[in-house]
Amino acid sequence: MPWKELPLRIAPSLLSCDFARLAEELAGVEAGGADWHHVDVMDGHFVPNLTIGPPVVERIHATAKRPLDVHLMITEPARYAEAFARAGAHVLTFHVELCADDAAARSVARAFRDAGVPEVGIALNPDTPVERVAGVLDAVDLVLVMSVFPGFGGQRFMPEVLPKTVWLREHGYAGHVEMDGGLNPETLPRCAAAGADVLVAGSAIYGVPDRRTRIRELRAAGEAARRTA
Numbered sequence: 001m002p003w004k005e006l007p008l009r010i011a012p013s014l015l016s017c018d019f020a021r022l023a024e025e026l027a028g029v030e031a032g033g034a035d036w037h038h039v040d041v042m043d044g045h046f047v048p049n050l051t052i053g054p055p056v057v058e059r060i061h062a063t064a065k066r067p068l069d070v071h072l073m074i075t076e077p078a079r080y081a082e083a084f085a086r087a088g089a090h091v092l093t094f095h096v097e098l099c100a101d102d103a104a105a106r107s108v109a110r111a112f113r114d115a116g117v118p119e120v121g122i123a124l125n126p127d128t129p130v131e132r133v134a135g136v137l138d139a140v141d142l143v144l145v146m147s148v149f150p151g152f153g154g155q156r157f158m159p160e161v162l163p164k165t166v167w168l169r170e171h172g173y174a175g176h177v178e179m180d181g182g183l184n185p186e187t188l189p190r191c192a193a194a195g196a197d198v199l200v201a202g203s204a205i206y207g208v209p210d211r212r213t214r215i216r217e218l219r220a221a222g223e224a225a226r227r228t229a
């Protein structure tokens with residue numbers, strides 16, 4: 001199916017929610033129209049921050065009514081494939097920077113599938129050229145083009161990564177292209193116009209009191225940008 005026919009998916013990033021009220025926060029964005037929950041897993045090695053692991057993801061899955069889009073920022077993704085599959089990850093994404101070559105990336109993707117993960121994603125840091133994933137596109141369901149350096153919410157969007165998304169669509173990649181980092185009502189339309197269909201927003205959604213209005217605004221802006229692209 002041509003990429004413009006993929007429905008836009010708005011994925012609030014839990015990193016900016018109030019973790020003390022996790023179930024309420026999840027229910028609130030679901031009622032507001034969220035399509036996926038983006039779950040950032042950090043190990044303090046691949047990125048200079050620590051977040052949550054499989055037991056918390058499992059509890060999120062128990063209460064969430066939308067698919068979990070789990071973004072692994074950890075140095076040994078294959079080692080934890082089964083734990084995150086069991087915890088309920090729908091999309092499980094690893095970083096290509098951890099893989100020496102295409103064979104290594106394929107083996108991580110294979111480990112995820114063998115663990116029973118429904119959809120496998122591969123992520124690129126802002127300074128990683130898109131050609132690094134060119135040889136493994138057939139092995140993944142999603143490419144995550146990071147628009148900030150991973151580690152923290154609330155950073156400024158880096159427009160210089162947009163050509164990577166354009167490149168993927170121009171080269172016929174018909175899977176999901178996700179963008180993550182600094183998306184808000186001004187920057188999200190640029191991602192949608194470039195070809196992204198999964199749009200992650202942390203502070204732009206959880207940082208405002210009226211999530212429904214914000215999600216609606218983001219979706220409308222993304223759909224309008226895509227129509228004119």
Ligand code: DX5
Binds near residue numbers: 071153202
């Ligand atoms: C950054 C994470 C993002 C982050 C996005 O390492 O991968 O998912 O939560 O947050 P915002 O939308 O605030 O940039």
Ligand code: ZN
Binds near residue numbers: 013038039040200
């Ligand atoms: Zn993320």
